[in-house]
Each structure stands twice: as structure tokens, then as C-alpha cells.
Amino acid sequence: MLLFSLRNLLARKGRLLLSAFAIVLGVAFLSGSLIFTDTIGKGFDNIVSGSLSDASVRLTGLDTDTMGGGNADERLVPAAVVATLAGAPRVARADGSVEGQGLFVVKSNGKLLGGTGAPTIALNYTDAPNTAGDPSVSIASGRPPEKTGEVALDRRSADLAGYTLGDTVAMVTAGSTPTLSALLVGYADFAGGGLAGATLVLFDTTTAQDLFLAGQDGFSSVGLTAAPGVSEEQLVRSVTPLLPADLEAVTGTQLADEIRTVVDTVLGFLNAFLLIFAGIALVVGSFLIINTFAILVAQRSRELALIRALGASRPQVLRSVLTEAAVVGLVGATLGLLLGVGLAALLRTVFATFGLDLTGTSLVFSARTVLASYLVGILVTMFAAYLPARRAARVPPVAAMREDPSSTEGSLRGRLIAGGGLAVVGVVLMATGLLGDGTDAAVLAGAGVFAILMAVAALSPALAVPVLTAVGWIYSRTFGEVGRLATQNSLRNLRRTAATASALMIGLALVTTISILGSSVSSSIDVAIDDQFTSDFLVSNAIGQSFSPTIAEDLAAVEGVGDIAATQRTSFTVDGSSVTATATDAAALDRVLPIHFVSGSAASTDGQIALSEDTARSLDARPGDVLVLRFAAGDVPSTVTGVYTTTYLVAGAIVPFSTVAAGQVQRADSTVFIDAAPDVDKRQLGERLDAATLDVPTVTVQNKDDYSASQRGQIDQLLYLIYALLGLAIIIAVLGIVNTLALSIIERTREVGLLRAVGLSRRQLRRMVRLEAIAIALLGAVLGISAGLLFGAVLQRALVDQGITDLTVPWARIVLFVLIAAIVGVLAAVLPARRAARLNVLQAITGR
Amino acid sequence: MPTIDARRKVAARTVALTKVYGTGPSEVRALDGVTVAIFQGEFTAVMGASGSGKSTLIHCMAALDTPTDGQIYLGDTELSPLHDKVLTQLRRDHIGFVFQSYNLVPTLTAEENILLPLAIAGRKPDPAWFDTVVDAVGLRDRLSHRPDEMSGGQQQRVACARALVGRPSIVFADEPTGNLDSIASAEILQFLRRSVREFGQTVVMVTHDPVAASYTDRVIFLADGHVVSELSSPTAGSVLTQMAALHHELVTV
Numbered sequence A: 001m002l003l004f005s006l007r008n009l010l011a012r013k014g015r016l017l018l019s020a021f022a023i024v025l026g027v028a029f030l031s032g033s034l035i036f037t038d039t040i041g042k043g044f045d046n047i048v049s050g051s052l053s054d055a056s057v058r059l060t061g062l063d064t065d066t067m068g069g070g071n072a073d074e075r076l077v078p079a080a081v082v083a084t085l086a087g088a089p090r091v092a093r094a095d096g097s098v099e100g101q102g103l104f105v106v107k108s109n110g111k112l113l114g115g116t117g118a119p120t121i122a123l124n125y126t127d128a129p130n131t132a133g134d135p136s137v138s139i140a141s142g143r144p145p146e147k148t149g150e151v152a153l154d155r156r157s158a159d160l161a162g163y164t165l166g167d168t169v170a171m172v173t174a175g176s177t178p179t180l181s182a183l184l185v186g187y188a189d190f191a192g193g194g195l196a197g198a199t200l201v202l203f204d205t206t207t208a209q210d211l212f213l214a215g216q217d218g219f220s221s222v223g224l225t226a227a228p229g230v231s232e233e234q235l236v237r238s239v240t241p242l243l244p245a246d247l248e249a250v251t252g253t254q255l256a257d258e259i260r261t262v263v264d265t266v267l268g269f270l271n272a273f274l275l276i277f278a279g280i281a282l283v284v285g286s287f288l289i290i291n292t293f294a295i296l297v298a299q300r301s302r303e304l305a306l307i308r309a310l311g312a313s314r315p316q317v318l319r320s321v322l323t324e325a326a327v328v329g330l331v332g333a334t335l336g337l338l339l340g341v342g343l344a345a346l347l348r349t350v351f352a353t354f355g356l357d358l359t360g361t362s363l364v365f366s367a368r369t370v371l372a373s374y375l376v377g378i379l380v381t382m383f384a385a386y387l388p389a390r391r392a393a394r395v396p397p398v399a400a401m402r403e404d405p406s407s408t409e410g411s412l413r414g415r416l417i418a419g420g421g422l423a424v425v426g427v428v429l430m431a432t433g434l435l436g437d438g439t440d441a442a443v444l445a446g447a448g449v450f451a452i453l454m455a456v457a458a459l460s461p462a463l464a465v466p467v468l469t470a471v472g473w474i475y476s477r478t479f480g481e482v483g484r485l486a487t488q489n490s491l492r493n494l495r496r497t498a499a500t501a502s503a504l505m506i507g508l509a510l511v512t513t514i515s516i517l518g519s520s521v522s523s524s525i526d527v528a529i530d531d532q533f534t535s536d537f538l539v540s541n542a543i544g545q546s547f548s549p550t551i552a553e554d555l556a557a558v559e560g561v562g563d564i565a566a567t568q569r570t571s572f573t574v575d576g577s578s579v580t581a582t583a584t585d586a587a588a589l590d591r592v593l594p595i596h597f598v599s600g601s602a603a604s605t606d607g608q609i610a611l612s613e614d615t616a617r618s619l620d621a622r623p624g625d626v627l628v629l630r631f632a633a634g635d636v637p638s639t640v641t642g643v644y645t646t647t648y649l650v651a652g653a654i655v656p657f658s659t660v661a662a663g664q665v666q667r668a669d670s671t672v673f674i675d676a677a678p679d680v681d682k683r684q685l686g687e688r689l690d691a692a693t694l695d696v697p698t699v700t701v702q703n704k705d706d707y708s709a710s711q712r713g714q715i716d717q718l719l720y721l722i723y724a725l726l727g728l729a730i731i732i733a734v735l736g737i738v739n740t741l742a743l744s745i746i747e748r749t750r751e752v753g754l755l756r757a758v759g760l761s762r763r764q765l766r767r768m769v770r771l772e773a774i775a776i777a778l779l780g781a782v783l784g785i786s787a788g789l790l791f792g793a794v795l796q797r798a799l800v801d802q803g804i805t806d807l808t809v810p811w812a813r814i815v816l817f818v819l820i821a822a823i824v825g826v827l828a829a830v831l832p833a834r835r836a837a838r839l840n841v842l843q844a845i846t847g848r
Numbered sequence B: 001m002p003t004i005d006a007r008r009k010v011a012a013r014t015v016a017l018t019k020v021y022g023t024g025p026s027e028v029r030a031l032d033g034v035t036v037a038i039f040q041g042e043f044t045a046v047m048g049a050s051g052s053g054k055s056t057l058i059h060c061m062a063a064l065d066t067p068t069d070g071q072i073y074l075g076d077t078e079l080s081p082l083h084d085k086v087l088t089q090l091r092r093d094h095i096g097f098v099f100q101s102y103n104l105v106p107t108l109t110a111e112e113n114i115l116l117p118l119a120i121a122g123r124k125p126d127p128a129w130f131d132t133v134v135d136a137v138g139l140r141d142r143l144s145h146r147p148d149e150m151s152g153g154q155q156q157r158v159a160c161a162r163a164l165v166g167r168p169s170i171v172f173a174d175e176p177t178g179n180l181d182s183i184a185s186a187e188i189l190q191f192l193r194r195s196v197r198e199f200g201q202t203v204v205m206v207t208h209d210p211v212a213a214s215y216t217d218r219v220i221f222l223a224d225g226h227v228v229s230e231l232s233s234p235t236a237g238s239v240l241t242q243m244a245a246l247h248h249e250l251v252t253v
Helices: A002-011 A013-051 A079-087 A155-161 A205-212 A232-242 A252-299 A301-309 A314-353 A367-393 A397-401 A413-435 A439-479 A481-492 A494-532 A550-556 A586-592 A613-619 A657-662 A682-692 A704-747 A749-757 A762-798 A811-838 A841-846 B054-061 B084-094 B110-121 B127-137 B152-165 B182-199 B236-252
Strands: A055-059 A091-097 A104-106 A120-124 A137-142 A150-154 A168-172 A179-190 A199-203 A221-226 A247-251 A537-540 A561-574 A577-584 A597-600 A608-612 A626-630 A635-644 A653-655 A671-676 A700-702 B010-021 B028-039 B043-047 B069-074 B095-098 B170-174 B203-206 B218-223 B226-232
Touching: A002 A013, A002 A314, A002 B110, A013 A179, A013 A252, A013 A314, A013 A367, A013 A704, A055 A232, A055 A252, A079 A091, A079 A221, A079 A232, A091 A120, A091 A232, A104 A155, A120 A205, A150 A155, A150 A168, A155 A179, A155 A199, A179 A199, A199 A205, A221 A232, A232 A247, A247 A252, A252 A301, A252 A314, A252 A367, A252 A494, A252 A704, A301 A314, A301 A397, A314 A367, A314 B084, A413 A439, A413 A762, A439 A481, A439 A494, A439 A762, A481 A494, A481 A762, A494 A704, A494 A762, A494 A811, A537 A550, A537 A682, A550 A561, A550 A671, A550 A682, A561 A586, A561 A657, A577 A586, A577 A613, A577 A657, A586 A671, A608 A613, A613 A635, A635 A657, A671 A682, A682 A700, A700 A704, A704 A749, A704 A762, A704 A811, A749 A762, A749 A841, A762 A811, B010 B054, B028 B054, B028 B218, B028 B226, B043 B054, B043 B182, B054 B069, B054 B170, B054 B203, B084 B095, B084 B110, B095 B152, B110 B127, B110 B152, B127 B152, B127 B182, B152 B170, B152 B182, B170 B182, B182 B203, B218 B236, B226 B236
Parallel strands: A120 A199, A150 A179, A577 A653, A608 A635, B043 B203, B043 B218, B095 B170, B170 B203
Antiparallel strands: A055 A221, A055 A247, A091 A221, A104 A168, A137 A179, A150 A199, A168 A179, A537 A671, A537 A700, A561 A577, A561 A626, A561 A671, A597 A635, A608 A653, A626 A635, B010 B028, B010 B069, B218 B226
16 A cells, blocks of 8 residues: 555656645745754854853843843942952952943944944953853954054954954944044954854953943953862852852853843744744645645546555545655655755845854754654645545545546535634634734734634635636636636636635735735824924934933034933833833923823922833833832832823833933933924034034934834835745745646646647637636635735734724735736746647547 | 255345435436345356446445445345445455456556555465466566556456455456457456356456357346346357347337
């Protein structure tokens, strides 16, 4: 029996390979995502292990909970502590480290280096060893920076920025000196085997202290090296009694684990994002497999009846078809795995251009990736082949005796009942999602979307009739008999036509949903900005990095500037939940960007906080309550003064600058709002503001239109990325149409020959096949876009609370999708049509 | 009714077998109370015009189709209460088939096709018996060929070998010569004749060719779903005479 299955596979390898291709693409996406995220993980591990000391002494409160907050801590480790540690028993050496935040290298062409991608790491140069005993940072050529005005860069960054030894490097900082320049004296090397695209900037210790610690003689942290024979734990135990209260010692291993946790969280999101698309590809691919196996089983029904007549039991027939599926899955998964390696390499290259450069890290090919690929590839194929296999097992043995075993079309009742049930479930889920609020509502609505997609797929044979009839009406009027024949072919086996169209339906439904959501988000933001952007100008950093407060001071002095309000984005936790807040001078902000208070008033003095409606709801706080704002350095109790309407331009809470100071967070601005003085030409003022910030490429000055455009641009970028990823599902759907048409034509060889014999020309035959393909594609488009319109509208309603208040349907784009579907149909028909036209008429009729 | 001779053992028989296709106005009674017996070690022909029910009869006897009413016995086993699983095993282990249209698996070689029923059953072939059968059908030099590399006669000989290789209790052949020319037909019929005489095989063959029927020991005539007559040790001439008489009878009734 195994022989029987394998021979069948070999005899139909072309057709099965085509359906295996769906699995190849799905598995490639899966394995590519896993390999890529594993590789990123390894890259970070290398950096971590290359830079960590045996133990570190750091400020308390800087654990994983506050690591991602983005607050630059004002506290420091006094130099005296470092001296004490260096002389302590069991300590071989103690090296104070100064880490600067918000520093960027300006390229020789005036642009920022690595703005959107990997970070810039600014450090004081020391030869402190890492856990392996090698210096974390070494100077590959040139010499280390020794005095103010000297700097060392890693080689790759220097090359990218266009600097060589002896050049003057321009930099911007978030500190009190917004711009500085220094002589490039050396190229630095990082022990971890690459920086994953990060930029390494080294200063001498005194300069670093001037730049980042306001000139105080202290350090951000201390790296400890154990004396010979002393373990990390012993080292930590022996230095802990020597430390003041706000310092703690941790082992290198623990620090590595903490960093790993943060990296893993981020990688988890990236992985989930990519795996969603792998999942979509596999769902669409399983339609292709179901269809291929269904057609092959129908064509082989006589042969299957024969082996039933010869004594094969139903389970044996089922197993033989499933064996074929398993082999197809195995081949598909193997090819997919190989393609996945290529895909991961491609992702690595793409990410390198965005700044996350892992080209120095070899791809990580873990056992988990291999296992997951084979498991998913084989199981999905077998799962998809199960229904056709069951139908194969039901072929009655007496069918072997019939001369022409017609594949009897079973009734659609079961499908209609299942589809109806699914639709009801989907509607209930979506309704629940709509009536609820928050993320749970979105998840419910999303599950409803999936259920309805499956319902439409199940009901598609019934839904197809009106659509195909309408298409047929146009066809027969436009193309005459050929059009009529094409319509009849598409109506002949509704399940098959519908299943083929379903693959395209899913892809297009998702594309339509996403484009509706995208344009709704865009227009909601437009509406919000139009409503809330009341100042004349807004100064910000394109990627949300903070910048020096002196910039706001300089801008205030520009001729024609009226009111100006600087704001700093900060974060803290309240009862364990993270809150992002805007620190500002409430009175100044009110002059340029009036905040609408629902109750209470602004937080204008020390120890006060105002909350947005959303934040007040999630914290269950009201005016008069005292909240404990927890910063890394300590707690700042604050009284809630009022609740304001949630706005797009200000974070979920407003605190005075004194709160940030009390939390020992360094002062740095994130957004500055500016109004023109009365009777000042705003266009000219804009030009003057641009000129004033020319040498600080970290900031941009935008008016309302600029700002809207840049926000829309970000959403569009995300949309294009998602379109590109959903394109995979569309490609698989096209393969499905190719496969179905090709198989149908083989099945109808005799009939095609007959049509040719009675005078249908090759051209007409090709046109007939093409029209059938377009009919299938249009069916998929109509079903998919209808479903997508519904989903888009429903999800928008469910997400109103998340700020998507406006429903916009991008009709032009949707018309474009229909056109693309028709083109897809034409392309899918090319090969099958050529094949049909090439048939030898005589052979086709005699069946020889 | 044939008399039950003590020396003739029954291989299969039917009692009041009825098969109805469709319901209401489109109802067709393909078999209407057929009672026949097939004897062991005999070559039996079932004859009748198109639509007489002869194919339906052997499909039912061969457990390929289920009767509407009546009983079928294979040896002492009654088929009607059996489920698909048991019927499948019965077909696999006790019944051989030869079809009009050969019905070989196109992707398998002649040898693999012959051994397919054993492969399905998971049984090891008996090499001596396999050689005997292959030599009897004269296919020794064709074993590695695919069906599309063989003539119709050769393909049908492969099908005959496939039917015999499992040593079934009974072989059913549905118009085995229907698609063949007279020379190839003669080869197949001689082989079936030999398998009865030399190997003691029981063979039932549906045919409408009097020459084919003349190779058998006994002919059962069917018309309109009824057994109408029977002929022992037939010749082509006696079969023709009988057919003519039946035809006359049918026309005049």
C-alpha cells in the first residue's frame, strides 16, 4: 500500500509540487521568522557577554521594570565609592563607567547617524575586562581619547558617517551643550563581535563626566573584576557591605539575565507579528491543498474504487491518501526550511539597512525551528487533505465497474449548516466585541472576523451562484459563446470554484480590512490633530528621542516667537502599572495648547498630577486622590488635581517639572510648542525657526500640516509593510487558481478536444480558460472585499475607545484591489490556457 | 432449478435476490427474486441482454454492491448482515475480479499490479504459485512493464493473474473479453478454462458472446431480472439456439 501511495505521488509530482509550494511558502515564513529572531537574540547575547563585568555596582531601582522607561537617571556613583571598591578584598579592579544618553553623531553630510535604528552608546573609555577577561572595548587603530575635544568611534560608524582619523566629528547631545565637536583619534573595537549596528562613541572619563554628569566626579555604574579564584557570587557578597544605601551589586550573570528578559520581550512581539503572517499563509495554503487533493481524488475515484474492490478497507484508502499528504508536507517543509534560511538572510539584510546590523552574526538554526517547520508543514497538509481523503475512502467499490465513474457531487446541506453555524458564532463574537470595550473587545471582534471568514469559505459554493451568474451575464453579452462556456465551466463544480476563490477571498478580506483600518486611523489622527493642534509650531524629534532643554531657550529668543511651552515625556509606575506622562509648566502649556478639563484643574504646583480620562479610568483615580509615582530613584507622592479630555499631543498624565526633578530624572525635552507673537508672518517665523535649529539635526520644526503629513506617513509605512506581508497570501491564492484550472483542464481533456474538433480556435480556447480564471478571481474579490468592508467597519467601531473615532473607506484603493484580482486571474490562466491550447485534438478525443 | 448433486459443492448462491435502483416512477428492478447456485470447480457463464441484470447479479454476489432484498451466501457465509469492514476482508481474501476494462493501476508495473491484492492484505506471495500463474498467462517477460506499454490482451492477462494470485474461493469476471479482439479473447478464455480444469478454480463470467459461453461448463440465462433458463456443457450453437428461443419467447409474450 505504501508503494501504491508513493507511485501515485511520483506520477503526479508536478501537480502535488504546486500544492506543496503553498506549504513551502508558509513554512519558509515560519522558519525564516524563527531563525531571524533567534539570530537577533544571539547577536544581543554576544554584545551582553562581551560587555559585562564579573559583577556590577549600580543604582537601585534600575531593574527590568524601569529599564524600558527611557528616563535618564540623575543620580550617580560617587568616585570615592569606586576608589573604595578598587581597594576592597576579593576585587581585582573596579572601573567606573559613564554612560551618556541622547548623544548622536552627525554625519559629514549634516544628517544624523543611525537615527531610527540601533542606538548610539556613549561611554568613557576604560580597558575594563569583561567576564571572559578581555577588554570590553579596545582601540583597533589610532589611540584612545585622552582629553576634551577627542573622541573614538567604532570603525563601521565612522565609515558610515564619512569620518576618518584626524577629522572633526560633529555630535548632538540631550545635555546642556546641544552640539559639540571633537577630533577623531581612534577606531574602537567591541569585544562582543559586532555591535548589531549600534554606534559606539568613546570619550575620556573627564569629558564624559562633563557631558553626561554635569561635571560631577562620579560614574553611572561600576564594573567589578573578581580576584583570581573568587566567584561572581562571592564578589557580590563581599562588596555589598561596602555600598551606600542607593547602590547595589549584581553578578554579571544576573545582569545578563535581566537584559535577556527585556530583549526576549521585544523579540516576542516581533516573532508574533511575523508568525501571524505565516499563519495566514498556511490557512490560505490549506485551501489550495484541500482543493488539489479533492480534485486528484475525484480524478482517481475509479482507481480508488478498484483497490476497494480488491479488498482495501476504508481506513486503508484513507491512510494511503493521508500518506501522500504527509510526503507532500514533508517535501514542502524541507523546501520551506531551506527557503526560510534565505528569507532570514534577506530579513537580516533589510534590517541592516534600518540600522539593526547583524551581518556579523551567523544565522541561528535551532532544533526548535526544524521541529516546528516539519510539524507545521506535515500536520497542516495532512489536516487539509483529511476531508478529501475521507471522501476517497467513501468511493463505493462498484464504481470500479462503471465505465465512466462520474464524481458525484454530494449535497451542500452539511456545509450550509456548518457555515451558518460559524456565521452565527462569528456575529455573536463580533457583537460582543462591539458592545464591550478595551483590548478584550478587539480580540473578541478579531475572533469573530476569523469565524466569519471560515463561514464565508464554507458557504462560498452557495454565495458563488449569484456572483458567477452576474459575471456570466456580462460574459455572454461581451464574449458570446466562449463567455457562456467559461461561465458554465465555473458553475459546473461549485465547490471547486468556491474553494479556489476562497483562498483569494481570505487574502483580499484581510487586505481590505487593513486598508480600512489604516485609513480610519489616518483620518482619526487627522481629525484629532486638526482639533487639538492649536499651537502654531511644534518642535520634536522624529523618533521620539529627547533633546537638550537649551534648544527651547534658544528658540524663545528667536524674533517673532510669542508663547512657548517645553514638555518632557517621562514615565513611572503607579501601583505597578506603567504611566507615561508629560512634564511641563502647566501655565505655559495652557497658553499655547489649552487642555480641556472635564473636572478639576491643571497640575500647576509641586506634588500635583492631572490625568487624562483614559488614565483616570484605568487607574480608577479621581481628583483629590493621592497617587504614589514610582521612579527608579524613589517615590513621588502626588495629588490628582483634575481630569482632562484625552488628547493626541499630550501623554496620559501631566506633571510639573518639579516631579521629574524629585524623581531624579535628567531634564530633557521631547516636544516644544510655539505660538507666533501677534502680527508675525507665520511662514517667515517658520523659516527663522528652521534656521535656528539647523545645526541640531535631532529636532524638526513642524506646523500643523507638516505634522499631520508626518503622522500619516508613519501609518502608511506600516500599511505598506502589512500589504507586502499579505502579498504572500495573495501569491498562494494565485497558485491555487493555476492549480485548479490546470487540473480541471486535464480532467476535461476529452471535452476540450471535442470543442476544438467542432471548430473552437486555439485563441478562443485560451480566452475561455482566461475568462474562467477571471470569474474565479472576481468571485474571490467580491466575497473578500465584502467581508473586508464588514470587518473594517466592525473593527473600527470596536476600536473607537482606542482613538479610532473616524470610519474612512478608501474606495479608490478598493477598486484597485478588484482590478488587481482581475489581473491575478489573467496571470493565473496563462499556463493552463497554453496547456489546453496545445492539446492534440485527436488524442484528446480518443483518450489515447 | 438445478438439482443439488452430492458431488457438486456450492461455492456461492443467492436466494430470492432483489436489487432495486431508484424510487417511485424512476424505479428499476434490476434483479427480481433471483435464486441461483454456483458450484465449486466449475466455469459458469451468466448471459442475458443489456439490462437483464447479469452485471448487477455478479456485483452483488461479489460483495461489491448490496442487495435490496434476499440473501447471498458465499460458501456458508451470508453476506447481507455483514458490514463494510467484513465485506472488504471477504473480497480481499476470498474473491478475485476480472473487469471488462482491465482496471490496472497505471502507475504500477505488471508484477506490482498482480501482487496488489496481496500487498493490500499485507500477505506474502507464495513464489511458486506466483510463478505458476505468471507462466500460465504467459507474462514472464512483461512483468516490469507498465499498463500503457502493453496491449489490451496483455493487460487483461495481468488482470487475470491478479485475480488468481490470492487463491480466491471464487473469481468473478465481468465481460472480460468485451474490449478484446477474437485472438486475445481466445487466450483469456483458454486461461480461465485452464484455471478451472487444472487449478480447480471456481469462475463466474458475465458475457453476451455465445463463443465465450461455449468455454464454460454451464450457462445461466437472465432476462428482466429473472433466471429464465440454464444450459449444461454448452456449445456456441446451443447457446445461440437458446438465445434465439428466449428472444422469441420475450417478443411473443
